[in-house]
Amino acid sequence: MEIKRASTGVKGLDERIGGGLPTPSVILVAGEPGTGKTTFCMQCLFRGAKLGEPGIYVTAISEPVDQIHKYMASYRFYDRRLVDEGLVKFLDISEVLMKRGARKALDMTINFIRRSDARRVVIDSITPFSYTFTEPQEYRRFLHEFFTVLKAMETLTLLVAEFSPEATTAPESYMADGVIYLYLQQGETPSTFKPGLQVRKLKGTEHPKDILRLGFTREGIRVLE
Numbered sequence: 013m014e015i016k017r018a019s020t021g022v023k024g025l026d027e028r029i030g031g032g033l034p035t036p037s038v039i040l041v042a043g044e045p046g047t048g049k050t051t052f053c054m055q056c057l058f059r060g061a062k063l064g065e066p067g068i069y070v071t072a073i074s075e076p077v078d079q080i081h082k083y084m085a086s087y088r089f090y091d092r093r094l095v096d097e098g099l100v101k102f103l104d105i106s107e108v109l110m111k112r113g114a115r116k117a118l119d120m121t122i123n124f125i126r127r128s129d130a131r132r133v134v135i136d137s138i139t140p141f142s143y144t145f146t147e148p149q150e151y152r153r154f155l156h157e158f159f160t161v162l163k164a165m166e167t168l169t170l171l172v173a174e175f176s177p178e179a180t181t182a183p184e185s186y187m188a189d190g191v192i193y194l195y196l197q198q199g200e201t202p203s204t205f206k207p208g209l210q211v212r213k214l215k216g217t218e219h220p221k222d223i224l225r226l227g228f229t230r231e232g233i234r235v236l237e
């Protein structure tokens with residue numbers, strides 16, 4: 013049976029990963045601050061919407077949705093019409109997450125996905141879920157539930173995680189179908205930094221394992237030759 017692929021909208025990436033991200037699947041997008049996690053996911057969401065696939069952006073950080081729109085509008089892939097037409101929807105779960113806990117926030121997300129008939133989902137990010145647990149064991153148990161529920165959906169789910177690529181054995185990385193790390197690497201001189209992307213794992217896909225150099229422009233992210 014052939015694996016369905018979803019175009020990421022990131023120039024230079026799809027052709028390196030067999031045509032796109034396998035779908036349905038749960039892909040972890042991890043990296044340090046400012047490495048482009050939100051940009052990568054939004055770019056993918058708007059690509060899907062442009063192809064007629066409804067998408068949902070779920071924010072778990074208390075960042076006003078208006079603020080997210082304002083920042084994303086600086087990229088050319090951001091298309092307000094797709095938002096107005098309901099092809100890209102936004103859901104803020106931060107308050108429910110903090111006041112009523114991780115399971116309620118997960119329920120709210122799943123219900124929204126089902127009601128919207130979404131094909132692509134971004135959850136930005138998983139990290140605040142971990143703050144609602146006092147015992148690491150409890151959080152792990154929740155993660156297992158979280159991934160089980162998401163994997164049962166017919167969606168491409170991009171799960172943002174705020175951790176450095178050095179955290180290679182984070183449980184989230186084992187549970188995901190794919191792991192993409194974003195970097196800001198030291199350049200030739202100590203004062204230069206270069207953005208990079210590594211496909212660390214991608215089920216059912218032959219892919220490069222080395223770090224691909226990225227360019228950030230108003231067009232969004234692209235893989236440099």
Ligand SMILES: Nc1ncnc2c1ncn2[C@@H]1O[C@H](COP(=O)(O)OP(=O)(O)OP(=O)(O)O)[C@@H](O)[C@H]1O
Nearest residue numbers: 044045046047048049050051052086087228229230
């Ligand atoms: N319009 C633009 N054109 C070019 N580069 C941009 C533009 N807007 C943002 N950037 C770059 O993208 C970076 C932010 O990327 P993004 O917000 O996707 O990172 P992140 O990994 O989600 O960060 P955080 O961990 O803080 O959420 C900025 O620091 C800037 O370098």
Ligand SMILES: [Mg+2]
Nearest residue numbers: 049050051136
């Ligand atoms: Mg972000």
